[in-house]
Amino acid sequence: MDIWNFMxxxxxxxxxxxxxxxxxxxxxxxxxxSEEVLTSSREGELEALxxxxxx
Amino acid sequence: MVETATQIPASIDASTPEKVGxxxxxxxxHVWALGVGIVLVGEYMGWNFAVGKGGAYxxxxxxxxxxxxxxxxxxxxxxxxxxxxxxxxxxxxxxxxVGPLMAFxxxxxxxxxxxxxxxxxxxxxxxxxxTVAVMTGHDGLDQRPFIILAIxxxxxxNYRGVLATLSFSLVITAIAFSAIxxxxxxxAPFMGDSPLRHAELMTDLPYGWLGVLASMHFGLWYYxxxxxxxxxxxxxxxxxxxxxxxxxxxxxxxxxAATLTWYVCVGLMPWEYxxxxxxxxxxxxxxxxxxxxxxxxGIGTLFATLASANGCICDASRAWFAMGRDHYLPxxxxxxxxxxxxxxxxxxxxxxxxxxFALGAPLDQVITFSILxxxxxxxxxxxxxxxFRRKWPLETIKRGYEHPFHPxxxxxxxxxxxxxxxxxxxxxxxxxxxMVSFYVIVSLWFHFWRYRFVSRAAQFSMPWPRPAGY
Amino acid sequence: xxxxxxxxQSKVGQIVDVIVLLVLAVxxxxxxxxxxxxxxxxxxxxxxxxxxxxxxxNPAMVEKWNQLGYADAASAAEVIxxxxxxxxxxxxxxxxxxxxxxxxxxxxxxxxxxxxxVISEKFGER
Numbered sequence: 158m159d160i161w162n163f164m165x166x167x168x169x170x171x172x173x174x175x176x177x178x179x180x181x182x183x184x185x186x187x188x189x190x191s192e193e194v195l196t197s198s199r200e201g202e203l204e205a206l207x208x209x210x211x212x
Numbered sequence: 213m214v215e216t217a218t219q220i221p222a223s224i225d226a227s228t229p230e231k232v233g234x235x236x237x238x239x240x241x242h243v244w245a246l247g248v249g250i251v252l253v254g255e256y257m258g259w260n261f262a263v264g265k266g267g268a269y270x271x272x273x274x275x276x277x278x279x280x281x282x283x284x285x286x287x288x289x290x291x292x293x294x295x296x297x298x299x300x301x302x303x304x305x306x307x308x309x310v311g312p313l314m315a316f317x318x319x320x321x322x323x324x325x326x327x328x329x330x331x332x333x334x335x336x337x338x339x340x341x342x343t344v345a346v347m348t349g350h351d352g353l354d355q356r357p358f359i360i361l362a363i364x365x366x367x368x369x370n371y372r373g374v375l376a377t378l379s380f381s382l383v384i385t386a387i388a389f390s391a392i393x394x395x396x397x398x399x400a401p402f403m404g405d406s407p408l409r410h411a412e413l414m415t416d417l418p419y420g421w422l423g424v425l426a427s428m429h430f431g432l433w434y435y436x437x438x439x440x441x442x443x444x445x446x447x448x449x450x451x452x453x454x455x456x457x458x459x460x461x462x463x464x465x466x467x468x469a470a471t472l473t474w475y476v477c478v479g480l481m482p483w484e485y486x487x488x489x490x491x492x493x494x495x496x497x498x499x500x501x502x503x504x505x506x507x508x509x510g511i512g513t514l515f516a517t518l519a520s521a522n523g524c525i526c527d528a529s530r531a532w533f534a535m536g537r538d539h540y541l542p543x544x545x546x547x548x549x550x551x552x553x554x555x556x557x558x559x560x561x562x563x564x565x566x567x568x569f570a571l572g573a574p575l576d577q578v579i580t581f582s583i584l585x586x587x588x589x590x591x592x593x594x595x596x597x598x599x600f601r602r603k604w605p606l607e608t609i610k611r612g613y614e615h616p617f618h619p620x621x622x623x624x625x626x627x628x629x630x631x632x633x634x635x636x637x638x639x640x641x642x643x644x645x646x647m648v649s650f651y652v653i654v655s656l657w658f659h660f661w662r663y664r665f666v667s668r669a670a671q672f673s674m675p676w677p678r679p680a681g682y
Numbered sequence: 683x684x685x686x687x688x689x690x691q692s693k694v695g696q697i698v699d700v701i702v703l704l705v706l707a708v709x710x711x712x713x714x715x716x717x718x719x720x721x722x723x724x725x726x727x728x729x730x731x732x733x734x735x736x737x738x739x740n741p742a743m744v745e746k747w748n749q750l751g752y753a754d755a756a757s758a759a760e761v762i763x764x765x766x767x768x769x770x771x772x773x774x775x776x777x778x779x780x781x782x783x784x785x786x787x788x789x790x791x792x793x794x795x796x797x798x799x800v801i802s803e804k805f806g807e808r
Contacts, residue, residue: 161350168357175364179371183560186549195547198233198537200298201673264724265766311793312800324707412742422768482743484762485750488724499749539688541703542696565704573711581711591786637778638768642714644778648785650710654703659792662699668686669804678805682798 234299235553237375238448243441243458245382246526248465249519250329250437252388255473256493256516257336258579262430264487265639266423268414268478273424274431275474277628279467282435284625285590286463287615288597290456293442294612296674297451299555300534301442301527302589302596307538308674309600312666314592316658317651319535321589322443326528327562328582329437331569333521334359335578339490340513359570362521367563370525373552374447381522384515389469391512395493396472399479399500407500408479415483428628428635429583434470436586437520438462439593443527452612525559525566532558539665540658580640584647587636591629594622603679685803724764732759 187195262271289302298304303322307315338355345353369377399408417423441459448454477492480499489495497509533555536545549556569578601618615621636644691699729736732755734744739755739762752758802808 159350161345161348161353165354165357168361172357172361172364175361175368179364179368179560179563182371183556186551186556190550192547194230194232194550196537196543197231198546198548199231199673200300200304200534200537200671201675310790311795311797313796314789314793317789409742409746412740413746419766419768426766426768480746481750482739482746482762484764485747485758488761495750499746539691542691542699544693544696561700565707568708569711573715577711577715595786595790633778633782637775638770639766641770641774641778645781646710646714648781650706652785652788654706655789655792657702657706659796663796665688665691667688668800672800672804679801682801682805 232548232550232553234446234548234555235374236447236449238378238444238454240454240458240461241382242375242378243444243448243454244462244465245378245385245519246444246523247438247441247459247462248389249381249385250326250440250523250527251435251462251466251520252385252469253333253336253516253520254433254436255392255469256388256513257491258332258433259430259470259473260477260486260489260492261576262427262433263478263483265419265430265635266425266427267416267418268474268483268486270417270419270424270427271431271478272471272474274427275434275470277428277631278431278434279463279470281432281590281625281628281632282438282463282466284621284628285439285593286459287621288593288625289439289442290459290613291611291615292597292600293445293455293459294452295609295676297445297448297455298534298673299443299446299530301445301531302439302592303531303534304445305442305596305600306592307671308676309596309603310592312540312663312671313655313659316535316540316662317655318589318592319531319540320651320654321585321592322440322531323528323562325582325585325589326437326440326524326531327566328569328578328585330363330521330524330528330566331573332575332578332582333517333524334362334566334570335575336491336517337362337514337521340494340510340517343491343494344510356571360567362518363563363566363570366518366522366525367559369522370529370559371549371552371554371556373554374444374526377522377526378444381519385519388512388516388519389465391508392469392472392493395497395500395505395509396476398502398505399476399496408476410479413479413482418483422638425631426635426638428632429639431635432583432586432632433579435463435466436583437523437527438466439589440523440527443530446530456613525562528562529555529558532562538671539667540662543665577643580636580643581647584636584640584644587629587632588648588651590625590632594619594626594629597622603681604676605680608677608680686799724766726760727763727765729759729763732756732763737762 262274292305293301296305296308303315303319306318338359341358342353342355369380397403399406401408441455441462445451445455473493477486477496480496486492491513494509494513497505532545535541536543545558547557598619606614734755737755737759747758
């Protein structure tokens with residue numbers, strides 16, 4: 158087993174880690190917020206929204 | 213800006229419903245990074261197939277004609293997008309100017325062009341790492357974990373927020389671009405002992421002028437994706453100024469990079485080899501005889517592919533998100549992450565799609581799928597801008613940028629698209645027909661089924677006056 | 683024109699729609715592959731006892747081939763002699779033109795119809 162075999166395992170592990178983070182956060186977000194809030198974005202309304210928050 | 217990004221969600225929780233939207237945090241440099249970042253990989257791999265298609269001079273002619281094509285694209289796009297500042301870019305333009313069915317098709321062009329390009333980039337990452345492994349004496353590397361890691365890492369980055377994503381792109385794109393400039397300076401004849409042998413290596417056109425036409429197919433690859441800058445429209449601080457500036461600066465950067473790349477590569481490699489090389493700039497650096505250049509261009513190749521895949525995830529997810537938001541696609545995709553302010557469900561959904569194609573299809577097929585979707589989109593643009601000027605003449609809407617000499621750029625673009633279609637037909641006629649058949653079928657599906665879920669007036673969101681003639 | 687109220691799509695309907703799109707998209711890429719119709723690969727022209735001279739390579743080219751790892755003419759012969767076949771029939775060219783022009787014509791026609799609905803609902807009837 159040389160460095161490249163090790164790299165292969167490391168790449169698998171990191172992929173799983175990133176994937177796991179995304180999936181956990183996704184499920185947590187979907188269960189914390191209501192569907193109305195999550196899909197409340199409307200085209201062309203962003204101007205008003207950003208004004209409100211002084212960006 | 214970053215503080216604002218974290219402050220806003222604090223006020224939002226499930227009990228007090230509020231609106232969440234994308235964040236306006238990007239500047240012109242990010243727009244440049246998004247545009248150039250996606251495309252620059254084309255100089256590191258793929259463009260050289262144009263050399264194989266018609267010889268070295270044919271590739272240069274294709275490079276410049278494709279450059280004219282994309283200059284028209286950038287000018288037209290800049291004008292329209294400086295007035296339509298919403299995520300979805302050309303999709304939103306088509307929806308307001310041509311009509312819903314065209315918009316649905318354009319949205320799919322965007323998603324497929326970018327997702328396929330992302331898959332092609334991931335394949336190249338795997339190939340590059342394998343090349344390095346072989347050079348260090350390790351045969352039989354499993355490329356799959358590296359392909360998957362590239363896609364998962366970039367998806368994660370995109371998931372976490374657009375500012376970090378495009379700042380990352382900005383840094384690695386700048387390094388990859390500098391690598392090309394350094395390679396040129398280090399090998400150029402005015403620097404003394406040059407390894408370039410243009411006089412001996414250049415040949416006549418091996419296929420005659422038909423080969424020049426054929427090489428337009430991969431000539432597009434020098435610039436494919438620059439039009440993606442408009443996808444960020446909803447996240448740019450001042451879109452009317454930053455988008456035209458970032459896009460036009462991007463096309464100038466690419467014209468320089470493409471010409472330099474051609475010049476160095478054809479001076480170092482016989483065209484028969486160059487025409488089928490996997491990583492031509494890396495090969496060029498190897499032939500220059502400098503270890504420093506070899507390492508630099510290896511890193512450049514890796515960074516260029518990552519920047520490109522990164523921009524592709526960003527663009528494809530915006531287009532998918534925008535279509536979900538309008539119910540052109542299931543509304544579930546129209547969600548924005550309350551903390552990170554990204555279209556997170558679209559990002560997640562496109563990951564397995566990219567993986568299917570990155571792990572299962574050959575590189576040239578994936579590239580062709582991407583080029584064809586792009587080509588259909590460029591053919592739409594002249595129609596778009598002609599209708600835009602007709603329905604809303606210059607005095608009716610204030611534009612952030614007006615492109616000159618209308619309608620000449622539109623006509624030139626249409627003619628060059630015709631040439632490019634012919635070039636694709638010469639090599640990949642079956643895919644072309646399969647692809648267009650796909651779009652015909654989904655169009656019928658959309659018109660007769662899917663469009664019933666779309667509300668009519670609400671999708672026209674720009675504060676424009678009534679179009680002339682309606 | 684009366685305001686059009688779109689129906690709300692059920693969760694199952696949403697999933698079905700996504701699957702339909704996916705099947706179509708994957709099909710468009712993979713069907714030409716499976717049918718073996720995809721792509722144009724180069725056709726190598728076999729050369730007997732190739733030498734650098736018979737392959738038309740000058741000393742500068744030979745030097746570059748050597749640097750690239752092709753030690754003798756035989757190893758590089760296949761790469762050097764392979765050529766694309768650009769022949770095509772007029773019939774298939776006409777078919778392609780009809781398909782593409784027809785596609786855009788259908789697109790613009792249906793879009794125009796839908797666009798008029800959108801405008802008359804948004805700005806009211808004239």
